Amino acid sequence: MTPLTKIFFEKYQGTGNDFVMIDDRKEQFDTNNNELVARLCHRRFGIGADGLILLRNDEKADFKMVYFNADGKEGSMCGNGGRCIVAFAHSLGIFKDQTVFNAVDGLHEASITNGIVSLKMKDVDTVEQEKDFYFLDTGSPHYVSYVENLANFDVFGQGKAIRYNDRFREKGTNVNFVQRVGDKHLFVRTYERGVEDETLSCGTGVTACAIAESLANPTMNGISSLGLGVGFEVKIKVMGGELAVAYHKNGLHFTNIYLKGKAEKVFEGTIQL
Numbered sequence: 001m002t003p004l005t006k007i008f009f010e011k012y013q014g015t016g017n018d019f020v021m022i023d024d025r026k027e028q029f030d031t032n033n034n035e036l037v038a039r040l041c042h043r044r045f046g047i048g049a050d051g052l053i054l055l056r057n058d059e060k061a062d063f064k065m066v067y068f069n070a071d072g073k074e075g076s077m078c079g080n081g082g083r084c085i086v087a088f089a090h091s092l093g094i095f096k097d098q099t100v101f102n103a104v105d106g107l108h109e110a111s112i113t114n115g116i117v118s119l120k121m122k123d124v125d126t127v128e129q130e131k132d133f134y135f136l137d138t139g140s141p142h143y144v145s146y147v148e149n150l151a152n153f154d155v156f157g158q159g160k161a162i163r164y165n166d167r168f169r170e171k172g173t174n175v176n177f178v179q180r181v182g183d184k185h186l187f188v189r190t191y192e193r194g195v196e197d198e199t200l201s202c203g204t205g206v207t208a209c210a211i212a213e214s215l216a217n218p219t220m221n222g223i224s225s226l227g228l229g230v231g232f233e234v235k236i237k238v239m240g241g242e243l244a245v246a247y248h249k250n251g252l253h254f255t256n257i258y259l260k261g262k263a264e265k266v267f268e269g270t271i272q273l
């Protein structure tokens with residue numbers, strides 16, 4: 001491995017969840033250098049981002065996504081980062097309309113049309129339902145809680161208190177607060193583990209909320225589709241824009257889960273190490 005002295009990067013954002021994106025098909029980036037990742041993500045000492053993503057070659061798929069949270073540590077699945085790396089791979093000419101890539105939670109199918117990326121998420125086979133919250137894994141762990149007046153809610157303070165409570169302190173969790181704003185329409189704000197702050201959007205988080213809504217809202221109507229259970233499409237407003245999540249529900253089994261929304265390049269540059 002030749003040590004890098006210069007790194008070319010592109011900056012992407014998906015509904016305001018922003019990422020440093022590096023074409024690392026030559027595998028020159030040292031994935032153990034957590035300090036470097038944290039510095040590049042820092043909004044004052046670095047480029048500034050919620051996470052850093054390496055695009056690498058993969059044996060089974062068109063490419064591989066290696067995702068780090070802003071704290072420098074490798075994270076679990078990132079839905080918005082997944083949408084952004086699809087746009088990045090498309091711009092590099094790695095695929096034309098449809099792709100399959102590998103990530104920490106397995107293979108993901110995705111497509112891109114006019115800057116809107118549709119990303120297939122991993123199936124969800126279990127949802128923990130408590131009195132005040134739902135807890136599920138959509139590639140990353142998510143706590144989902146319904147609140148009123150979400151626009152004025154203390155997402156940072158309340159999210160941090162849950163993320164560091166006795167249950168979650170060690171492994172952490174992402175914490176989503178949800179308000180129903182219409183039929184199959186949610187407003188979601190998320191405190192993210194690994195960023196340890198509210199982000200403007202969290203893809204695996206809104207996916208978790210869209211799924212929880214089918215359990216929380218008994219009046220929500222889906223469309224029956226042969227063999228796949230019931231189909232839903234939920235619109236989600238986040239601080240950074242609008243997303244949509246579609247899925248099939250069969251009891252507590254959720255399949256064909258798609259996260260859709262815009263992903264775009266913001267700028268590019270070179271880091272001198």
Ligand SMILES: N[C@H](CCC[C@H](N)C(=O)O)C(=O)O
Nearest residue numbers: 075076078079080202203204
């Ligand atoms: N922003 C990401 C979530 C990253 C998950 C990360 N915070 C972790 O729990 O490791 C998303 O769009 O899904």
